[in-house]
Amino acid sequence: MPSGTILSKSQCPSTQAERDKMSGIPYASAIGSIMYAMICTRPDVSYALSMTSRYQQDPGEGHWIAVKNILKDDCKSQSGFVFIMNGGAVSWMSSKQSVVAQSTTESEYIAASEAAKEAAWIKKRGPGTFTEN
Template sequence: MKDMGEASYILGIKIYRDRSKRMLGLTQSSYIEKVLKRFRMEHSKRGALPMRHEIKLSKKQSPKTDEELKRMSDITYASAVGSIQYVVQCTRPDVAYALSVTSKYQACAGEAHWSAIKNILKYLRRTKDTSLIYGGGELILEGYSDASFQSDDDDAKSLSGFVFKLNGGVVAWKSSKQDTTADSTTEAEYIAASEAAKDAVWMKNYIQELGVVPSSAEPVVIFCDNNGAIAQAKEPRSHHRSKHILR
């Protein structure tokens, strides 16, 4: 085994360090440039947001005529989703929500869905140099959870999202559709917080095994912006609106 020195790239992720500031950064700018060229978006306009607020996607926008089916069959929608997924998984939590919304239409993608994917690529073109930065923050793991109530136009299900920070940078994140249909914003937020708590338990155990974070023995704080969900988590009394929740 030969020591090749400090790593500068790993799996398409550039690693850079500033020892004077005790900072480390991760970026996928080169990989994003390759993705843009693959889908002929390297000269596109630069998007301001990964998904515009007014965009509403559903299966109703899937191809209906033979002409539309033929046109969409020539578009590598699933390949684009997979390419963006790798960016989201490694360094770009800011694109997680947009991808979770668009990825479910891989088997029935229409023009509107493809337009939303291209909008993500335009945003990545503008922000290709965005990095995850670590250093300067406290070695305390903390999480944030949120939910969008019944935002799926196809089945009225809600979306969960959470993010965890450590040492000034984001270390874990997720955006996904909930398995059950929530009947209220409180229930949707409670489900999202529950999903975040599951990840928090795993990360806490993992960090304790590493033995490098002094605060790993302390409880992980998860922030939630719904008073009803917070009350339910702190004092889970029996209630007819939450009797289906197993504790």
């Protein structure tokens, strides 16, 4: 969600014409889709989801624009990894990829390459690096 985006109850429809216009908008369905993505692969959208889901009962056009911005595809994939040792995360990353992949497979190779670099760095640090003192 763009910085400075403010959503409020004052943006809810105030006339019947506005309510009729919004009745055809799949707002709740879009919120559900974002929630699924957040739970499965995109924890970075949790704040935006919490802000927009508050208005499911009576969304206005400003709320819908905010939801569309969350759903907007900017061509770069979100990818990441987490390394776990003894039940705890020791290294993780989640970010937009620096290049636009031509396919899902290529996107997965890019993410695997980043994870392999991190694994090599962790291995180079040695076995005692992540133990408590």
